[in-house]
Amino acid sequence: MRNLIAVPVIILGVMLQSAVISSIKLLSGHADLPLVMLAAWALQEEVDTAWQWAMVAGVLVGFFSGIHWLIPVMSYLIVVALARVFQRRVWQAPLLAMFSVTFLGTVALYAISFTGLQLSGVPLSVTDVVGLLALPGILLNMLLAIPTYAVMRDLARWVYPVPEVE
Amino acid sequence: MALALGGYFTSGSNIFTSSLITVQSWFSSRFAALQDFLTAPRDIASLRQRNSELEAEVAELQAQVIQLQQEVGETEILAALVDFSRANPENQYRAAAVIGRDPSPFLQYVIINRGSNDGILRGMPVVTDQGLVGRVDAVIADAARVQLITDPAANVNIRVQNAEEDASLVGSVTGDLTLEMIPQDASLERGDLVLTSGLGGGYPPNLIVGQVVNVRSLDLFQQATVQPVVDFNGLQIVLIIVNFEPVDINPLVPAP
Numbered sequence: 437m438r439n440l441i442a443v444p445v446i447i448l449g450v451m452l453q454s455a456v457i458s459s460i461k462l463l464s465g466h467a468d469l470p471l472v473m474l475a476a477w478a479l480q481e482e483v484d485t486a487w488q489w490a491m492v493a494g495v496l497v498g499f500f501s502g503i504h505w506l507i508p509v510m511s512y513l514i515v516v517a518l519a520r521v522f523q524r525r526v527w528q529a530p531l532l533a534m535f536s537v538t539f540l541g542t543v544a545l546y547a548i549s550f551t552g553l554q555l556s557g558v559p560l561s562v563t564d565v566v567g568l569l570a571l572p573g574i575l576l577n578m579l580l581a582i583p584t585y586a587v588m589r590d591l592a593r594w595v596y597p598v599p600e601v602e
Numbered sequence: 603m604a605l606a607l608g609g610y611f612t613s614g615s616n617i618f619t620s621s622l623i624t625v626q627s628w629f630s631s632r633f634a635a636l637q638d639f640l641t642a643p644r645d646i647a648s649l650r651q652r653n654s655e656l657e658a659e660v661a662e663l664q665a666q667v668i669q670l671q672q673e674v675g676e677t678e679i680l681a682a683l684v685d686f687s688r689a690n691p692e693n694q695y696r697a698a699a700v701i702g703r704d705p706s707p708f709l710q711y712v713i714i715n716r717g718s719n720d721g722i723l724r725g726m727p728v729v730t731d732q733g734l735v736g737r738v739d740a741v742i743a744d745a746a747r748v749q750l751i752t753d754p755a756a757n758v759n760i761r762v763q764n765a766e767e768d769a770s771l772v773g774s775v776t777g778d779l780t781l782e783m784i785p786q787d788a789s790l791e792r793g794d795l796v797l798t799s800g801l802g803g804g805y806p807p808n809l810i811v812g813q814v815v816n817v818r819s820l821d822l823f824q825q826a827t828v829q830p831v832v833d834f835n836g837l838q839i840v841l842i843i844v845n846f847e848p849v850d851i852n853p854l855v856p857a858p
Contacts, residue, residue, distance in 0.1 A: 454702035454713060459835070464776045465707050501704050502711045502739060502747060502755075549708050558755045560708070564775050569707050 438595050442489045445591070449473045450496045464564075465572030470497055471545060472580045474512050475537040476588035478519030479530060482596040490516045507552045514548075515541035531585065538581045539574060546570045679839050686731035687841065693806070695729075695841040696720055701745070708775055710753040712736075712837060717744045725804070725848035728840050733810035733831040734758070734798060735840050737848070746842075751811065752777040752834055759801040760811055764794045768801065769826075771811060777834060779812060781826040788824060790817045796828050803849025 453469045460466055470493045478486035490512040497512075498505025518540050522533040550565055680697070687695045698720075702713035716722050718741050728735040728748050736750040751758050752773040760771045760781070767788040769781045784790060794814040800807030812830040819825075 450705065451702075453705045458703035458705055458707075461835075468705070470705070497705050500702070500713065500747075501706045502709045502749065502753075503704075503706045508706075549706060553708055553754075558708075559772070560754060560775060565708075568776050573707060 439485045439488060441591075441595055442485060442492050446470065446473070446489060446493045446496060450493065450500060453497075454500050460576075462572035462576055464568040465570065465576065467573065467576035467580045468542065468545065469580065469584070470508075471512065471515055471541055472538055472577055472584045473588060474515050475519050475541055476534060476581070476585040477592065478516045479523050479533055479537065479585070480589060480592035480596075481523065482598070483592055486516045486519065487513070503549060504552055504556070507549050508545075511541070511545040511548050514544045518544075531582070534581050534585045535578060538577050542574045542577045543570070546573065676839065682731040683839060683841055686729075693843045694845040696722065696844050697839055697841055698722075698746075699839055700837045704747075708754070710750040710756075710773060710777060710834070711739065712748050712750065712840075714746050714748055714840060714842075715744065716842065717742050717746050719743050721844055722746050722842055723844075727805050727809070727843045727846055727848075729809060729843065730832055730837070730840055732833075733812070734805065735832055735834075735837065737804065738842065748840070750834055752779060752830065758805060758811065759799045760796050761799040762788075762790055762794045762796055762814065765790050768799050771796065771828060779828040779830055781814070781828055782823065784824040784826060786819065786822070786824060790814055790824060790826055792816060802851060805848075806843065806846050 449470045457467050457469050474486065474490055474493055477483055477489055491509060494509030494512045495505060497503075497508040501508070515537065519533075519537045522537050525533075546565065546569065550560060550562075553560055683695075683697060687693070696716060698714035698716035700712045701715050704711035704713075714728075722738055722741050724738055724741055726738045728737060734751055736748045736753070736756065738746050739749040740747040749756055750773070751771065754772075754774050756773045758771040759768065761768050762781075762784075765788050767784060767790070769784045772780055772782055774780065781790075781796070792814055796811040796814060798805040798807055798809040798811060810831055812828040814826045815829045817824055817826045
């Protein structure tokens with residue numbers, strides 16, 4: 437039952453992304469709140485539903501966006517996979533893991549989006565995408581990473597309370 | 603009586619009354635001090651309560667001012683749109699508010715709060731009082747997604763008014779608009795007005811798109827940058843042309 441918390445949280449995240457964060461631009465790039473939320477959620481040790489969250493987020497973003505739904509689904513699954521790997525390897529430095537997953541996840545999202553759009557015949561300039569979309573997007577995602585990590589950690593502790601040891 | 607009338611008591615009465623006034627003032631000031639001392643704590647409490655009430659009232663009024671300013675802004679936009687629809691009676695319009703943008707930075711789409719329940723169909727052109735915005739790309743019951751003309755996948759057939767030349771307008775990830783496939787002999791100049799041509803059946807003709815800001819000469823064709831007349835970052839309310847039926851020319855395009 438507690439897994440259902442993903443649905444309202446992700447819906448809220450995608451709505452915030454569409455209504456607010458997509459309008460806050462640096463050059464032509466903007467942050468990706470669902471991606472950062474997923475990275476922060478998947479890095480929580482007690483969380484075992486990150487894959488489902490990635491599917492829900494990907495389908496929802498695909499529904500809102502003009503981009504093909506497979507692109508966000510694939511990107512978010514990669515973000516969760518990265519978070520799982522980093523969680524095991526750099527578990528003693530959660531913020532370092534968060535920054536690493538955010539950086540690599542954002543790069544993966546842009547690479548997959550670029551490839552997918554090129555394959556569907558949308559003309560894109562690599563220089564514009566890297567300089568005006570990807571780099572500002574990575575920077576904004578990094579800025580969003582710390583507060584999002586704190587919120588998602590609190591949410592994880594609320595959803596998965598740690599049993600008290602007597 | 604005779605002494606008083608004669609003014610002989612004047613100085614004496616002055617001394618007497620001034621003494622009385624001095625004593626009266628002393629009593630009055632002492633009483634006021636005592637009254638302050640006795641009532642001050644109660645007044646401070648009531649003043650604090652009154653102050654907090656007034657602060658709450660000020661906050662409420664400030665919120666009302668902000669809301670009213672927002673409503674005034676929306677009313678101004680709506681008034682401009684009404685003027686536009688009156689000036690173009692050949693089209694039927696439906697107003698919609700922009701409620702979101704595409705979550706992907708690669709694409710230039712907006713989400714509006716009108717859908718198939720309001721008679722909105724895929725392919726309908728979307729405008730503001732300034733000019734062309736884009737066209738409806740996807741529709742659900744109460745919302746629709748609009749592809750802006752600045753989207754990298756958007757392609758609008760236009761004509762340059764002064765040059766009497768047809769060309770193709772394409773968007774980009776940065777939101778810049780570029781005119782492509784302009785013949786080398788066409789005489790384009792900075793400031794030329796760009797309008798929809800109506801070719802291809804995707805948009806009605808003669809909708810204002812923007813102005814030419816610079817022209818570059820390539821090997822086979824010329825290329826020009828267009829400054830759109832619509833402020834796409836500040837889109838709040840748009841009009842959908844509901845009586846325009848886009849023509850699907852795909853069956854006429856020869857297969858490769």
